[in-house]
Amino acid sequence: MRLLVVGSMAFDSIRSPFGEVERVVGGSATYFSLAASYLVPVRLVSVVGTDFPAEVIRTLASRSIDLTGLKVSEGKTFHWKGFYEYDLNTAHTVTTELNVFRDFAPVLPEVYRDTPYVFLGNIAPALQLDILRQVRRPKLVALDTMNYWIESSPGPLREVIGKVDILMVNEGEVRMLTGEYNLVKAARRVIGWGPSRVVIKRGEYGVLHLSDGTMFAAPAYPLETIFDPTGAGDSFAGGFMGYLASCGDRELTDMDFRLATMYGSAIASYTVEAFSTEKLQNLTPEDISDRLGSFLALTEFRV
Amino acid sequence: MRLLVVGSMAFDSIRSPFGEVERVVGGSATYFSLAASYLVPVRLVSVVGTDFPAEVIRTLASRSIDLTGLKVSEGKTFHWKGFYEYDLNTAHTVTTELNVFRDFAPVLPEVYRDTPYVFLGNIAPALQLDILRQVRRPKLVALDTMNYWIESSPGPLREVIGKVDILMVNEGEVRMLTGEYNLVKAARRVIGWGPSRVVIKRGEYGVLHLSDGTMFAAPAYPLETIFDPTGAGDSFAGGFMGYLASCGDRELTDMDFRLATMYGSAIASYTVEAFSTEKLQNLTPEDISDRLGSFLALTEFRV
Numbered sequence: 361m362r363l364l365v366v367g368s369m370a371f372d373s374i375r376s377p378f379g380e381v382e383r384v385v386g387g388s389a390t391y392f393s394l395a396a397s398y399l400v401p402v403r404l405v406s407v408v409g410t411d412f413p414a415e416v417i418r419t420l421a422s423r424s425i426d427l428t429g430l431k432v433s434e435g436k437t438f439h440w441k442g443f444y445e446y447d448l449n450t451a452h453t454v455t456t457e458l459n460v461f462r463d464f465a466p467v468l469p470e471v472y473r474d475t476p477y478v479f480l481g482n483i484a485p486a487l488q489l490d491i492l493r494q495v496r497r498p499k500l501v502a503l504d505t506m507n508y509w510i511e512s513s514p515g516p517l518r519e520v521i522g523k524v525d526i527l528m529v530n531e532g533e534v535r536m537l538t539g540e541y542n543l544v545k546a547a548r549r550v551i552g553w554g555p556s557r558v559v560i561k562r563g564e565y566g567v568l569h570l571s572d573g574t575m576f577a578a579p580a581y582p583l584e585t586i587f588d589p590t591g592a593g594d595s596f597a598g599g600f601m602g603y604l605a606s607c608g609d610r611e612l613t614d615m616d617f618r619l620a621t622m623y624g625s626a627i628a629s630y631t632v633e634a635f636s637t638e639k640l641q642n643l644t645p646e647d648i649s650d651r652l653g654s655f656l657a658l659t660e661f662r663v
Numbered sequence: 664m665r666l667l668v669v670g671s672m673a674f675d676s677i678r679s680p681f682g683e684v685e686r687v688v689g690g691s692a693t694y695f696s697l698a699a700s701y702l703v704p705v706r707l708v709s710v711v712g713t714d715f716p717a718e719v720i721r722t723l724a725s726r727s728i729d730l731t732g733l734k735v736s737e738g739k740t741f742h743w744k745g746f747y748e749y750d751l752n753t754a755h756t757v758t759t760e761l762n763v764f765r766d767f768a769p770v771l772p773e774v775y776r777d778t779p780y781v782f783l784g785n786i787a788p789a790l791q792l793d794i795l796r797q798v799r800r801p802k803l804v805a806l807d808t809m810n811y812w813i814e815s816s817p818g819p820l821r822e823v824i825g826k827v828d829i830l831m832v833n834e835g836e837v838r839m840l841t842g843e844y845n846l847v848k849a850a851r852r853v854i855g856w857g858p859s860r861v862v863i864k865r866g867e868y869g870v871l872h873l874s875d876g877t878m879f880a881a882p883a884y885p886l887e888t889i890f891d892p893t894g895a896g897d898s899f900a901g902g903f904m905g906y907l908a909s910c911g912d913r914e915l916t917d918m919d920f921r922l923a924t925m926y927g928s929a930i931a932s933y934t935v936e937a938f939s940t941e942k943l944q945n946l947t948p949e950d951i952s953d954r955l956g957s958f959l960a961l962t963e964f965r966v
Contacts, residue, residue, distance in 0.1 A: 377844075446844045541680075541749045544887045565868040568885060577961050579880035582871060584847045618964040652966050658880050659962050661921040663955050 363605040364498075365392045366405040366466055366491050367481020367594070368438055369412065369430075373454075374635065375443035378587045384636035385416050387438065388481040388504070391591035394640050395598025395627045397423040398648060400605040403472050405429035405491070409437040409460045419641060428469045433460040448589045448632075449563035468494040477605040479597060480524070482506050485516035492523055500612070502526035502559075502601060504593070510536050522554040528597055530561045543568060544575075557617065559600070561593050569621050574614050578621050579658060581629040581651065588635045595631040595640055600624035626651035666908040667801075668695045669708040669769055669794050670784020670897070671741055672715065672733075676757075677938065678746035681890045687939035688719050690741065691784040691807070694894035697943050698901025698930045700726040701951060703908040706775050708732035708794070712740040712763045722944060731772045736763040751892045751935075752866035771797040780908040782900060783827065785809050788819035795826055803915070805829035805862075805904060807896070813839050825857040831900055833864045846871060847878075860920065862903070864896050872924050877917050881924050882961060884932040884954065891938045898934040898943055903927035929954035 367389035373382045389406040396402045401424045408417075410432060421427055438461035441454040466487060476499040480488040488503060495501075501524040509517050510533065517537075521527055527534075527550050531543065540546035547558040547570035560568040564586075566579040603623040607616055626648050631640045670692035676685045692709040699705045704727040711720075713735060724730055741764035744757040769790060779802035783791040791806060798804075804827040812820050813836065820840075824830055830837075830853050834846065843849035850861040850873035863871040867889075869882040906926040910919055929951050934943045 542887060542889070544885050562868065565865065566880075566882070568882075570885075575885055575961055576964070577869075577882035577885065578964075579869070579871075579882065582847050582873075582878055582880065584845060586845070615965060619966065622964055622966070649966075656964075656966060658878055659964075661879070661881075661925055661959075661962075662918060663922065663925070663952075663959060 361400060361477065361605045361608040362403055362475045363396055363400050363477040363479065363601055364403045364405065364472055364475035364495070365389050365396070365479045365481060365598075366488075367392060367479075367483060368461060369406045369408045370438040370440055370461075372590055372636065373439070373441040374588055374590055376448065376588050377444065377446050378585075379635065381588075381635045383439070385413070386440065386590060386636060388594040390420075390637060391594035391631065391640065392479060392481060392598035392601075393420060393425045394423065394637055395595040395624075395631070396602030396605070397425050398627065398643060398645065399599070399602030399623065401426065402602075403429060403475055405466045405468065405472070407431040407433055407460050407464045409433060409435045412437045423641075429466070429472055433463070435460045444589060448586055451590065466491055476500070477601055478502070479601050480504065480520070481594070482509075485509055485513045485520045488520045489516060489523075492520065500525050500604060502528050502597070504528050504597060505533065507533060507536055518553065521550070524555055526557045526559060527555045528559040528561070528600075530563070530593070534558065534560055544570065559621070561596060563589065563592075567596070567621055567625060569617060571614075571617075576618050576621060578625050578655070580625065581655060581658065583629060583633065586632045589632050591631050591637070591640070592628045596624035596628040598624070599627035622652055622655055623648070626655060664703060664780065664908045664911040665706055665778045666699055666703050666780040666782065666904055667706045667708065667775055667778035667798070668692050668699070668782045668784060668901075669791075670695060670782075670786060671764060672709045672711045673741040673743055673764075675893055675939065676742070676744040677891055677893055679751065679891050680747070680749050681888075682938065684938045686742070688716070689743065689893060689939060691897040693723075693940060694897035694934065694943065695782060695784060695901035695904075696723060696728045697726065697940055698898040698927075698934070699905030699908070700728050701930065701946060701948065702902070702905030702926065704729065705905075706732060706778055708769045708771065708775070710734045710736055710763050710767045712736060712738045715740045726944075732769070732775055736766070738763045747892060751889055754893065769794055779803070780904055781805070782904050783807065783823070784897070785812075788812055788816045788823045791823045792819060792826075795823065803828050803907060805831050805900070807831050807900060808836065810836060810839055821856065824853065827858055829860045829862060830858045831862040831864070831903075833866070833896070837861065837863055847873065862924070864899065866892070866895075870899070870924055870928060872920060874917075874920070879921050879924060881928050881958070883928065884958060884961065886932060886936065889935045892935050894940070894943070895931045895935050899927035899931040901927070902930035925955055925958055926951070929958060
């Protein structure tokens with residue numbers, strides 16, 4: 361079953377307490393598609409400049425990621441520069457150079473329009489709406505957003521949230537979006553707007569997955585070495601949607617959403633062990649199933 | 664099997680975003696002993712002033728809490744005044760009036776000296792050492808402490824940590840104590856000092872339980888109404904130690920420690936739903952087993 365992702369591809373310059381890197385490959389669509397590619401074929405929609413490395417594009421293509429929807433524009437690739445303090449949960453932005461991303465107006469290739477699983481990465485809500493108009497009756501749509509859009513574009517954001525199945529945001533974002541500090545109440549408010557599920561990312565504390573009537577809490581894996589949390593949320597989303605898309609046409613159960621959460625958590629736990637996509641792009645299926653087993657051991661108890 | 668607790672009994676004046684109370688009953692030994700009393704008989708060592716309400720003492724006594732070790736001194740009971748912001752994880756102290764607690768020098772009644780399970784609540788490390796000298800070959804000793812003792816009494820604190828089986832602290836405390844930000848590394852350092860287990864309390868994010876070779880992560884229960892987090896950590900400790908003590912003489916397994924963690928989490932999740940001990944002291948065994956069942960549903964997944 362196919363999975364479509366729309367999002368950024370970027371260069372990141374990052375300082376963390378464990379080192380510093382300049383202009384390494386990043387972006388939400390990059391992390392998402394690499395993570396999901398362990399589970400299903402992915403269709404990517406994004407834009408890069410002519411400075412984007414050809415070998416990265418070859419790597420993506422070699423991993424069953426369809427790049428028909430990747431536009432290469434004259435100019436420079438989106439560049440994010442930021443840093444993390446010892447509290448690795450918060451990314452501090454130094455500069456954001458949108459470059460070719462400024463004029464990103466995604467047009468879906470005809471072959472993409474029937475994709476059943478869709479992930480709308482963190483881009484302008486108006487563009488997310490535009491993508492939704494171009495896909496034909498998708499089975500499941502998930503959406504990410506951020507504080508910038510919550511503040512600058514509340515109308516279109518609320519409209520697009522009303523049209524998706526899953527909202528996937530972090531704790532601070534869902535609080536800001538709903539005006540509710542309590543996460544159970546915040547999720548219920550979002551569910552009142554349309555989505556059936558809210559996936560709340562909590563960094564080193566894991567994920568809280570709420571729907572009408574069920575709750576699932578997954579810890580993050582307690583790692584000894586976290587080099588760089590950049591891309592953890594997008595890798596999580598990729599593993600999560602990748603697992604769901606791998607279920608294909610059958611009806612998704614509550615247990616599927618739980619296992620999707622754990623696939624996302626397992627893959628994301630590898631992403632943060634190195635800068636950029638270095639670790640993420642070199643996993644084996646055994647790495648992922650090993651980490652799933654470790655998560656079982658981490659959370660198991662019997663009454 | 665018996666369980667001994669040494670700690671404070673107090674009046675608390677608390678402001679939270681959900682209300683304000685004046686001079687309600689609190690204190691680590693109060694919360695701990697009430698929580699543990701659902702599982703085993705408890706022996707309490709503490710001190711109160713003559714102003715402490717007789718009916719509270721009657722309530723404790725009625726719940727199989729042995730008060731032979733409770734001293735009533737001329738003067739006023741320990742009084743803590745503080746508040747919580749919307750982030751309920753951090754207690755802000757306004758005033759601390761030690762009163763009769765200033766001269767607390769616990770002497771164990773002879774009948775207490777053979778208690779197999781011991782919890783050293785958050786008091787001066789020198790007093791915790793003194794208690795340990797008075798008990799005869801306990802089976803399992805757990806210890807709580809706080810930033811105040813980490814800064815003011817590092818020598819005695821390190822000495823007493825070296826003599827206990829379990830260190831039970833919050834995230835900030837274990838980081839401060841070890842100088843390690845990473846919790847896995849911090850726990851390993853503590854285990855190098857003597858304890859075999861470190862239980863890290865993370866407020867609304869739950870508990871991380873680490874030993875040499877095993878890790879267990881328990882979420883906190885996502886509640887819609889949290890009125891007052893005061894006493895949550897001590898209620899957790901009471902449920903945790905209460906379950907272990909209920910295992911009696913048999914060898915404790917890793918699964919026992921996991922289930923102990925869940926008993927602690929279940930009982931603590933009720934404590935925070937009301938001010939003071941109002942909810943904690945009126946639970947039924949069914950309430951506790953219901954919440955354990957809810958925790959299973961909250962965390963269960965199958966690969």
